Each structure stands twice: as C-alpha cells, then as structure tokens.
Amino acid sequence: METHNMMDYDQxxxxxxxxxxxxxxxxxxxxDKWAADPDKLAMLWVDDDGNExxxxxxxxxxxxxxxANVLKAQGVKKGDVIVLLLPRLIEWWEINLAAILMGAVISPGTTQLTPKDLKFRFDAAEAVCVITDNENAPKVDEVIGECPTVKSRIMVGESREGWLDLRAATAGASEEFETVPTRSDENAILYFTSGTTGYPKMTVHTHVSFPLGHLITGKYWLDLRPEDLHWNLSDTGWAKAAWSSLFGPWNMGAALFVHHSPRFNTKKTLELLQQYPITTLCGAPTNYRMLVLEDLKQYKFPTLRHxxxxxxxxxxxxxxxxxxxTGIIIRDGYGQTESVLICGTFPCLEPRFGSMGKPSPGFDLQVVDDEGKILPPGQEGDIAVRVKPERPVGLFKEYWKNPEKTAGVYRGDWYITGDRAYKDEDGYFWxxxxxxxxxLAAGYRIGPFEVESALLEHDAVAESAVVSSPDELRGEVVKAFVILAPGYQPSDELVKELQDYVKKVTAPYKYPRKIEFVDSLPKTVSGKIRRIELREKEWAGKR
Incomplete structure (x- = not known):
C-alpha cells in the first residue's frame, strides 16, 4: 500500500x-532546522560536463x-530590493537564503531579460543591488548609468571592473550572522508578472505567503518526504522555481536535483532520470510534450514514483x-505567480485527465459569476479564491505601488484569478x-486549450497554439499555429486532414478554420505559449 502525505482528500x-x-x-x-543533522542532503547538482x-x-x-555578511558590507539593508539574474548555479539558492536572513527583498528574473527590461525593473523596484553572471553583466552595464538606485553590482563567476566578485568575497566572510527579525507580513519576494497589456506588474510576497504557504505545494501536491530527491525543470527566473525548487521541497526536507544546462534537452533529461535516484519530477506541459516525442521504451526510471x-x-x-x-500519471496542478498551489490532482485523488483537480487545503476555491455569486456545476465562470473574512496564507500581498491594479483583482469577498473554468458534479475544476x-466564434465560446489538445493527438503535430483570427462572416474564427513532428511536411492536404481530425475529436464548431505551419511559437520564460503575441499579429489593424 502506497502511503502519501494526503490519504483522504475530504478529511x-x-x-x-x-x-x-x-x-x-x-x-x-x-x-536551519534540517541543518541540525550535519549530513542531511539538500542538493545534488550536476552540469553537462559531468561535474557533481x-x-x-x-x-x-x-x-x-x-x-548575508557580504551583502551587508555592500550596504544592503532590511527592505532593500536585490535583483537576481542567475542560471541554475548553487549561488542562486545561497543568495535567496541570505536575502531572507537579512530581511532584504529578492527579485528573481530570467537571464533572458534585455537591457531595457532590466532598466524598467531596477527603476520600478528601486533596486539597490543586482547579482548576475558574466553573460548578463554587460546588459546591466549598458543601462546602469541611468539607474541611480543601484549602488552595488555583484558578479558570480569571472571578475569584472566595477563589480564585486561574490565567490572571492564569500570565501573570506564570517559565518556568524544575526538573523534580522522578519515579521510574517513583511515583504520578502518580488516578481514581475507580465499581464495581457502594459508593462509587467510587481507581485509582492511576504515572509509567509510563499515561504510558508508552499508547505501546501510541497506536502500535498509534490507529496515529498525528507528521503526524496526532487527534480523541477523550471528556469530560476520564474515563480515556479520558488514553488518547486526552493520552498516546496525544502519545507519537507527533500533534496533537490539540479541540472545546470543552458537549454532543455529531452535525451539528456531522460538519461539523467535513468542515471540518478530521482523520485519526483515537476515540469511544464511543454517539457512533457517534448519528452513524449522521444522513444520512451529505451529508458527505465527505477526510482521515479511521482x-x-x-x-x-x-x-x-x-x-x-x-x-x-513509465506507469506514472502526470498530476496537474494550478496556481499563479500570485499564489501557491490552489488546485491540484493530489495523489489520493482519482485523476480526470484534462482536469485541474480539486481545491488545495487552506483555500476556498470557487467558480463565480460577474457579481461574485458561486455558480452551479457545469457553468463556466471566473476562478476565485475567498479572501474574506479570512485571507489564505498562500496569496500575494499586493501589486506593489499599484493600488488600482491591486483593487482590480477583487470582487466582493473574492480574489479573481483572471482564469476561467467550470466545476463538475464531483467538485473537479476544468x-x-x-x-x-x-x-468567441459565431456566438460560441471556444477555449484554445481544447483545440490544441485535439491537434496534439494527431501524429503530425508536435505542438500548437490556438488564437482568434478576424473573419468577415463570423467576427472571429479559430486559427491554429502548428509545429509539425519530424518527418511531416506542410501541405493543403495536411491542413484538411487536421481540420477533419479536430472536427471528429471535439465539437465540429471548434475546428481551426485557419492553420499556419511554423517552426517555433512565442513563449514566456516559463514555457507558456504567448498566445497574446500571435493574437495581436492576427488582429493588427483590424480592431
């Protein structure tokens, strides 16, 4: 009998x-609690050259x-913002922990940011310190002259003029540091989240909303224990790294498996899963969609359980x-940069493929209408979290310095996620x-995901993105951008075949009236398809 951290969902x-x-x-x-056992493993780090x-x-x-002593000597104080742009180097974790110790606010970003992005972030967050590597330092130097708040530049790797060498500085630093008292409601983490319009918003988390709130994520969804070795494929620049590469696993005392590599490589990923005693894996759907294109029969994953x-x-x-x-069901989970896991297919739940599962413990999650009334099963509405009379721990504090945006996500007693779903008779969210x-095509509401899923079932399709496209007759129609699987060539016959296939698999009105074959799709750092970019191109000059 398997034992899980949650054996009975309702209870x-x-x-x-x-x-x-x-x-x-x-x-x-x-x-520090786990550190009381001096041998307790926290991380197994490997790179592409076989270093461990x-x-x-x-x-x-x-x-x-x-x-923390090095940062303090650089003038970083409690409440100051540190912008952190590093790939999966061990220092990324050390800096996060140091910032928390001293009560500084850490703002992680992806190494793919441009100089213009960086200037926007430094100014918006009034950052006092930036920490990065040799690859990204030139981008910082390009704009630093126009960023008056940044007093300290710290480098992980080679030395560079105007930058402090972190490895050299920490080598000689003291291991005595008095933890700064941090109240539960004080700011600890700052994410920039791209909305559908305008510049990114600054999502602020407190010392408990993510660090403590992700107990839910680590315990119930990742289902981790101290003896586990957990691998999360996410980039360090995304909130998912805090979820599954830091707070979730370490709350549970599990060790992290970290693969430091510039890009996601399916074969290498499967080899590592076979080679190391990895017990649990967390990835974006894009990762899994790529992995299943490989010949999985060639691999064995003896230790993988979840x-x-x-x-x-x-x-x-x-x-x-x-x-x-593999014999393993990939269990879906739902949350945002603004939250911890708020809905999931927990190991004790019977999975319904395509469903998000059920609400996380600690969250009253509902589907509500425009007035904030709870909708009955089967009716589509807004996914909402109850915040009154009591606000759940794992929810962000505010959009920093933006009271209008913050006020805009509340409706009565609810935080409105901006995502749409319906609930079935048994309480599963879809x-x-x-x-x-x-x-919205000819009066029908069509969710892009359903059409993308149908297309993916066809052997010719490796990946797809579905958006609305303008149409004289129907107002808008479904258009699919399709990346073909190896061995397939674009043709009019294939367009027709794919259209017929979708008609067969989903409701006929959902089929893509337009199909365009492409080599790549625009994505966010975290691997989500940026449908907005495709949609805006389609509608340019039309609206």
Whole structure:
C-alpha cells in the first residue's frame, strides 16, 4: 500500500488550518532546522560536463550567512530590493537564503531579460543591488548609468571592473550572522508578472505567503518526504522555481536535483532520470510534450514514483503516453505567480485527465459569476479564491505601488484569478482559458486549450497554439499555429486532414478554420505559449 502525505482528500481538506507565527524566517526556521543533522542532503547538482556537487542543509546554512555578511558590507539593508539574474548555479539558492536572513527583498528574473527590461525593473523596484553572471553583466552595464538606485553590482563567476566578485568575497566572510527579525507580513519576494497589456506588474510576497504557504505545494501536491530527491525543470527566473525548487521541497526536507544546462534537452533529461535516484519530477506541459516525442521504451526510471505538471493544463494525450511508458500519471496542478498551489490532482485523488483537480487545503476555491455569486456545476465562470473574512496564507500581498491594479483583482469577498473554468458534479475544476484568451466564434465560446489538445493527438503535430483570427462572416474564427513532428511536411492536404481530425475529436464548431505551419511559437520564460503575441499579429489593424 502506497502511503502519501494526503490519504483522504475530504478529511484533510476539512481539518486543515493555517498556523501563522508573528515572526517567520524561512532560512532560520526551516533550513536551519534540517541543518541540525550535519549530513542531511539538500542538493545534488550536476552540469553537462559531468561535474557533481552534493550540498547539505548545514552547508547552505553556513553559505547563507557568509553571503548575508557580504551583502551587508555592500550596504544592503532590511527592505532593500536585490535583483537576481542567475542560471541554475548553487549561488542562486545561497543568495535567496541570505536575502531572507537579512530581511532584504529578492527579485528573481530570467537571464533572458534585455537591457531595457532590466532598466524598467531596477527603476520600478528601486533596486539597490543586482547579482548576475558574466553573460548578463554587460546588459546591466549598458543601462546602469541611468539607474541611480543601484549602488552595488555583484558578479558570480569571472571578475569584472566595477563589480564585486561574490565567490572571492564569500570565501573570506564570517559565518556568524544575526538573523534580522522578519515579521510574517513583511515583504520578502518580488516578481514581475507580465499581464495581457502594459508593462509587467510587481507581485509582492511576504515572509509567509510563499515561504510558508508552499508547505501546501510541497506536502500535498509534490507529496515529498525528507528521503526524496526532487527534480523541477523550471528556469530560476520564474515563480515556479520558488514553488518547486526552493520552498516546496525544502519545507519537507527533500533534496533537490539540479541540472545546470543552458537549454532543455529531452535525451539528456531522460538519461539523467535513468542515471540518478530521482523520485519526483515537476515540469511544464511543454517539457512533457517534448519528452513524449522521444522513444520512451529505451529508458527505465527505477526510482521515479511521482510526476506533476503546471503552468498550463496538460493534454490528456501526453498523460496517456507518459503513463504507458513509465506507469506514472502526470498530476496537474494550478496556481499563479500570485499564489501557491490552489488546485491540484493530489495523489489520493482519482485523476480526470484534462482536469485541474480539486481545491488545495487552506483555500476556498470557487467558480463565480460577474457579481461574485458561486455558480452551479457545469457553468463556466471566473476562478476565485475567498479572501474574506479570512485571507489564505498562500496569496500575494499586493501589486506593489499599484493600488488600482491591486483593487482590480477583487470582487466582493473574492480574489479573481483572471482564469476561467467550470466545476463538475464531483467538485473537479476544468480549465477553460485565460479570461482574455477565450475565442468567441459565431456566438460560441471556444477555449484554445481544447483545440490544441485535439491537434496534439494527431501524429503530425508536435505542438500548437490556438488564437482568434478576424473573419468577415463570423467576427472571429479559430486559427491554429502548428509545429509539425519530424518527418511531416506542410501541405493543403495536411491542413484538411487536421481540420477533419479536430472536427471528429471535439465539437465540429471548434475546428481551426485557419492553420499556419511554423517552426517555433512565442513563449514566456516559463514555457507558456504567448498566445497574446500571435493574437495581436492576427488582429493588427483590424480592431
């Protein structure tokens, strides 16, 4: 009999209570607790050249204090914002823990940001310090003259003029550091989240909303224990790294498997899963969609017991293929940069492929209408989290310096996620799409995801993105951008074949009236398809 951290969903959901101390510091209260066992493994880090580093919680605890002393000497104080742009180097974790120790606010970003993006972030967040590597330092130097708040530039890697060498500085730093008292409601993490319009918003999390809130993610959804070795495929620049590469696993005392590599390589990923004792895997649907194109029969994953996917809904077809090859069902989960996991297919739940699962313990999650009234099963509406009378722990504090945007996401007693779904008779949630990605064709509402899933089931399709396209007759129609699988060539015959296939698999009105074959799709850092970019191109000059 398998034992999970949640054996009975209804019982666990009913009994769960958040307990929030007045002061909380993740580095001191969680990492140092695991560090009491000097041998307890926290990370197994590997790179593409076969280098391996094993690091204990005790090692991280000491490194965090050395790093905090270096930052303090650089003038970083409690409440100051540090912009962190690093690939999967061990320092990324050490800096996060150091910032928490000293009460500074960490703002992680992806290494794909441009100089213009960086200037926007430095100014908007009034950042005092930036930490990056040799690859990204020139981008910072390009704009630093126009960013008066940034007083300190710190480099991980080679030395560079005007930059402090972090490795050299921490080598000589003291391991004594008095933890700064951090109240539960004080700011700790700042994410820039791209909306559908305008510049990114600054999403602020407190010392508990992510660090403590992700107990839900780590315990119930990732289902982790201290003996696990957990691999999350996410980039460090995305909130998913905080979810599944930091707070979720370390709350549970699980060790992280980290593969430092410039790009996602399917063969290498499968080889590593076979080679190392990895027990749990977390990836974006894009990762799994790529993995199932490989010949999975060639690989054995002896230690793997649990897989999850998040970022966008998982296509049933992909779940089936992965299950056939590995015996494991990829369990979907739903949350945002603004939240921890708020809905998921927990291991004790009977999965319904294509569904987001059921609400997380600690969250009253509902589908509501425009007035904030709870809708009955089968009716589509807004996914909403109840915030009154009590606000759940795992929810962001605010959009920083933007009271209008913050006020705009509340409706009565609810936080409105901006995503649409319906609930079935048994309480499972089914994702329809972003409230702004939904296609309205000839009076029908069509969620792009369903059409994409149908296309994916066809052997010729490796990946697809579906958006609305202007049409004289119908107002708008469904258009699919399709990346073909190896061995297939674009043709009019194939267009017709794909259209007929979608008609057969979903309701006929949902089929893509237009299909364009492409080599790549625009994506966010986290691997989500940027449908908005495709949609705007389609509609340019029309609206």
């Amino acid at each position: 666990e959901y009913a009994a769960f209570k958040w307990e929030v101390p007045e002061y909380f510091n993740f580095t001191r209260d969680v990492v 580093v094993r690091k204990t919680f005790a090692g991280f605890s000491r490194a965090a204090r050395r790093t 897989c999850v996917g998040a970022g966008e809904p998982l296509n049933p077809e992909v779940i089936e293929t992965w299950k056939e090859a 994702f329809v799409g972003r409230s702004d990605d939904v296609i």
